[in-house]
Amino acid sequence: MSMEAVDRDPRRGWHAALAVPLAVEVLALVGLAAAGDPTRQPLLTMALLAVATVCLVAAVRAAARGQSPAAAPLSPRAVLAVAALLRVALLPLAPTLSTDVWRYLWDGRVAAHGANPYQLAPDDPSLAAMRDELWTRVEHREVPSVYPPLAMSLFVVPFALRTGAALLVWKLLVTAADLVACLVLVRLAAAGGWPAHRVLWYAAHPLVALEVAGMGHLEPLGVAASLAVALLLLRRRPAGAGVAAAAAGLAKLVPFAALPMWARQARPGSSRAFLLPAIGLAALALAPVAFASGGVPAGLVTYTLRWEYGGPLHEPLWRLLAAAHAPEAVKHGLDLMKEWTGMHALWNHAYPWAYPQLLSRLALVLAAVGVVARSLTWRDPVRGGAGLFGGLLLCSPTVYPWYLLWVLPWAALAGRAPWLWAAAAAPLLYVPALFGAPLWPWVHVVLWGPFVVLWLLEKRSRAVERWPTAR
Numbered sequence: 190m191s192m193e194a195v196d197r198d199p200r201r202g203w204h205a206a207l208a209v210p211l212a213v214e215v216l217a218l219v220g221l222a223a224a225g226d227p228t229r230q231p232l233l234t235m236a237l238l239a240v241a242t243v244c245l246v247a248a249v250r251a252a253a254r255g256q257s258p259a260a261a262p263l264s265p266r267a268v269l270a271v272a273a274l275l276r277v278a279l280l281p282l283a284p285t286l287s288t289d290v291w292r293y294l295w296d297g298r299v300a301a302h303g304a305n306p307y308q309l310a311p312d313d314p315s316l317a318a319m320r321d322e323l324w325t326r327v328e329h330r331e332v333p334s335v336y337p338p339l340a341m342s343l344f345v346v347p348f349a350l351r352t353g354a355a356l357l358v359w360k361l362l363v364t365a366a367d368l369v370a371c372l373v374l375v376r377l378a379a380a381g382g383w384p385a386h387r388v389l390w391y392a393a394h395p396l397v398a399l400e401v402a403g404m405g406h407l408e409p410l411g412v413a414a415s416l417a418v419a420l421l422l423l424r425r426r427p428a429g430a431g432v433a434a435a436a437a438g439l440a441k442l443v444p445f446a447a448l449p450m451w452a453r454q455a456r457p458g459s460s461r462a463f464l465l466p467a468i469g470l471a472a473l474a475l476a477p478v479a480f481a482s483g484g485v486p487a488g489l490v491t492y493t494l495r496w497e498y499g500g501p502l503h504e505p506l507w508r509l510l511a512a513a514h515a516p517e518a519v520k521h522g523l524d525l526m527k528e529w530t531g532m533h534a535l536w537n538h539a540y541p542w543a544y545p546q547l548l549s550r551l552a553l554v555l556a557a558v559g560v561v562a563r564s565l566t567w568r569d570p571v572r573g574g575a576g577l578f579g580g581l582l583l584c585s586p587t588v589y590p591w592y593l594l595w596v597l598p599w600a601a602l603a604g605r606a607p608w609l610w611a612a613a614a615a616p617l618l619y620v621p622a623l624f625g626a627p628l629w630p631w632v633h634v635v636l637w638g639p640f641v642v643l644w645l646l647e648k649r650s651r652a653v654e655r656w657p658t659a660r
Contacts, residue, residue, distance in 0.1 A: 211271055211393065214244035214429035217397060218278040231623035235616060242613045248393060252386035263385045265375045272371045272392040274404035276364045286619055290405035291326040294355050295300070296334045297315040297344030306334035306341065307478055307486045333488035338474040339439035340407055351628045360405045367401045367409035371415040374598050380423045381571055383602040390601030396612050400591035408594040409439035416598055418451055419570035427459035429464035431466035439474050443595060446581060450564035450568045450573050497546065499618050501637045503586035504629055507549035519543040550586055557584040573601035579608055590615040611636070
């Protein structure tokens with residue numbers, strides 16, 4: 190073959206166009222890790238993440254151009270190799286953008302010593318003998334653990350191995366789980382007929398590498414299991430899907446909201462085969478926690494009622510309710526109920542709860558119930574996953590950057606532009622911690638404003654596609 194023929198070889202052309210931006214992305218993440226604590230050089234941190242994200246977009250575009258009959262297909266091994274390389278690059282990064290990993294390790298140490306993290310908060314006097322540097326890094330030491338049993342069991346692993354490098358062991362564990370998620374996503378794309386290059390939106394995303402290998406977040410444990418549910422449903426293995434669903438919810442509780450949708454997506458007559466292992470295993474694991482805690486764990490109650498940060502709907506909604514004097518209207522309604530029923534002591538208990546943030550939470554709980562109900566009509570597991578997890582995230586009062594990992598793999602395969610933007614812009618949620626700037630209103634608007642525009646354009650495009658062709 191002549192040199193001229195080689196230059197026109199479509200395989201060489203798109204492979205080179207893919208390799209160059211991925212190589213630059215790896216270098217950007219290596220530079221981020223080499224720079225040390227990301228909070229000490231915030232401008233450099235944001236700049237390198239921006240460069241890595243631009244490289245990701247270029248890589249996906251190149252891979253999309255290469256998906257033609259004349260070009261070599263995108264190799265699953267190559268995807269996993271790139272994913273592994275990006276994550277290994279950030280393993281040395283100090284987890285200073287989030288303190289969650291220290292809480293994982295503290296809870297794991299407490300459980301490894303036979304104590305109950307669901308009952309004993311880190312500042313409990315009975316744990317005073319365990320206090321050391323790890324304890325000083327834990328935030329919200331007055332709140333007991335909120336993490337489900339499977340996650341708690343895995344928190345113990347770094348201490349059971351007794352390597353003396355608990356942080357590195359934990360990072361390797363969640364990174365391995367994330368690579369499993371990438372593998373399952375590759376197979377899910379093949380099984381569902383989704384374009385293979387879209388897997389890169391998750392596998393090669395700098396946000397995923399940052400939050401997993403860099404910050405050590407546990408999300409991949411539940412994400413990998415949730416993706417496995419969809420794959421097993423497509424392969425008509427409802428019992429295996431039920432086991433995977435239980436594992437997903439026991440890693441983090443969010444996937445339990447998907448049980449009704451997944452049960453409906455099981456082939457006819459298989460819903461029971463899915464639900465029995467899903468509900469049975471979940472009940473077996475959660476019952477001891479509920480029994481030991483005397484009901485719902487106190488930490489989970491505190492998180493549900495108190496935590497809020499970056500919620501796309503919660504922030505503007507509670508401010509709107511406050512401006513509209515909704516709490517005063519609720520209290521006036523309580524006054525009327527007291528006069529009508531004469532049960533003054535009963536209604537007096539409700540007054541402290543009439544504040545805008547809680548009213549917003551109650552409204553969003555109803556909206557979340559609506560999302561779950563709507564999900565029963567989504568028959569495709571990928572689009573259903575994007576719709577359900579995305580809808581629940583919009584209803585959440587708390588949205589940290591790593592929460593986007595729950596939506597990203599589904600949005601990647603489905604090609605949901607609003608969520609791809611949200612994942613790319615998610616590092617903006619670190620602006621308050623890095624620069625001391627308030628999240629509301631400008632950071633909030635810059636992040637979620639384009640999301641709304643893209644969502645409206647996407648909705649309009651789908652409406653046009655459904656419009657009957659004029660004859």
